[in-house]
Amino acid sequence: MQPKGPYRLLGWSLGGPLAAMVAARLEKQAQEVSLLALVDPYIPGSGQTNEDDWRKDFTAFVSVILPSISSELVANSAHEAPRKEPSETELAIMLERLLASDAAYGREGYAALGGEELARTFCVARHLKRLSLKTDALHRLSCEADCLWSEGRPQEERQALTHQVGQAPRRAIETSEDHFSIVASDSLLLQVAEKLQEVAQREAIVDEQELV
Known part of the structure; x- marks a missing residue:
């Protein structure tokens, strides 16, 4: 779609280090990255994710995508499942049962998706988490x-990011949103829109100078 830069990248949570890795690869190819936005990113090697319990991840996943379902029902569903991590098909069945109990089922957002799609989303997130646990640090x-x-x-996690990429962020903003609600907050959307406009103006000036 875009074989040449400048590129604009944004990543949230595990997507943060992924965006940074993509930026490193593009820079290695002598491409320009004009925007790298990291939204409450996971920091490799920081101990931020020090355990791998599918039940805890499943409970957190459902609490975010289907907030109207009671936490007790979700916990019971995960507890009744086999101790070994369920297959995607088994997860889809669990999610279908939870969806059937949700008053918002079929309306909008995640509640409009079926158990199979949600199970696939969860499995992808789990796969990314396992990969992240194997990553020691980001590239400069x-x-x-x-x-x-x-x-x-924690401040030490912010400092770890600075140390790994080799420089402090150009701009660091703190919001009152938590890790999950931050991606749907108006403040994030406004910040991203502002940055895209700023980058577009800067790139337009560079293009004009090159034409001259």
Whole structure:
């Protein structure tokens, strides 16, 4: 779709280090990354994710995508499942049962998706988590990152990001949103729109100078 830069990248949670890795690969190819936005990113090697319990991840996943379902019902569903992590098909059946009990089922957002799609989404997230646990650190970057942190994010994790990529963020903003609600917040959308406009103006000036 776009064989040449400048590129604009944004990643949230595990998508944060993924976006940084993509930026590193593009820079290695002598491409320009004009925007790297990291939204409350996972920091490899920070101990942020120090356990791998599918039940806890499943409960957190459902609490975010289907908030109207009682946490007790979700916990019971996960507890009744086999101790070994269920297959995608088994997860789909569990999610279909939970969806059937949800008053918002079929209306909008995640509630409009079926159990199979949600199970696939969860399995992808679990796969990314396992990969992230194997990653020790990010590569150093030439481009500067813009970071949006959720309130209360430990300072040592923010410093770890600076140390790994080799420089402090160009701009660091803290919001009152938590890790999950931050991606749907108006403040994030406004910040992204502002940054895209700023980058577009800067790129337009560069294009004009090159034409001259």
